[in-house]
Amino acid sequence: MDEERQRIEQLKSGDETALAWLMERYGSDVLRTAALLLKDRYWAEDVSQETFLTAFRKAYQYRGDGTLRGWLLRIAINLCRSKMRLASWRRLFLRESVDVDQGLDGNAAWPDSLEPGSASWMNRMTLREEIGRMPLIYREVIVLYYFHEMSTAEIAAVLEESEGTVKSKLHRARKRLKLQLEEGGWEYESSWGG
Structure with missing residues (x-):
């Protein structure tokens, strides 16, 4: 039995050490996803905590037909x-935004470190802002595809939608992002597809 299956069985039996393992292993992914979708530090932290408490309380619902990471996401x-349904867009975006470059462990969540003010840093900030302006249905697929490097099949399982x-959402999201970036005078990189 692999470690993940063993931990699921422990979760199902109410073992809190399995919950701690789950939080340590997937905490950064969950927090980063919530932060990128909500654009609010406190709500992202709240959702992250709620996610693990829900997983702990409802571990019996995990069927094992997808990845544990996908189930948590x-x-x-x-x-x-x-x-998002509880808040207006305006109120949500006026709050302090979370630093999604920082992981839970204090290390950079991005693979490379960029000098603040550099062209690459500015491009990343612009891209993050433009993704934040997109409707939630497009932000979800962009975050899962590009930030979590999930396949369209994995995203379909997470969102409980057809591939x-x-x-289709990913295609529309790319087109919308490209348009937003071009309107802002930014050179759109073809590596994002579209």
């Missing part, structure tokens, strides 16, 4: 959707 996304729907 699905819980987090559903909680983000609930938060065709995910591909």
